[in-house]
Amino acid sequence: MMSKGVLEDMRERVSKYADICNRCRCGFCREGCPTFKIKKMESFGPRGRMSLVWAAFNNIIEYTDNSFIEKIFSCATCAQCKERCPNDVDVPLVMEYVRYLIWKEKR
Numbered sequence: 001m002m003s004k005g006v007l008e009d010m011r012e013r014v015s016k017y018a019d020i021c022n023r024c025r026c027g028f029c030r031e032g033c034p035t036f037k038i039k040k041m042e043s044f045g046p047r048g049r050m051s052l053v054w055a056a057f058n059n060i061i062e063y064t065d066n067s068f069i070e071k072i073f074s075c076a077t078c079a080q081c082k083e084r085c086p087n088d089v090d091v092p093l094v095m096e097y098v099r100y101l102i103w104k105e106k107r
Helices: 004-024 028-032 034-039 046-057 066-073 080-084 091-106
Strands: none
Touching (some): 046 066
16 A cells, blocks of 8 residues: 555646646657557557546546546556657556556445
8 A cells, every 4th residue: 555645645646747748749659559459440559548647637537437447457567668658657557556546446
């Protein structure tokens, strides 16, 4: 279990990353994403997942929505997106944090 301070710090960082991605939307991250290459759907790529995270953080969609969960857990956390991101967005970190939130909500 993560401490309250760590969770608050993580939420702040994840929220910042989601805001950056929502504004920037450059798409460099998609080039190395294995699930985007297979699925060829925006929501299965880093940019699409980050848009979903932004929507969840802004109470537009729910963390418990099955479609949301499918997209978040389809990420391989390989960090190819992180290496390509000109804004240094740590998508794997975001996915791990959101997976924790989903687990916490579902248990």
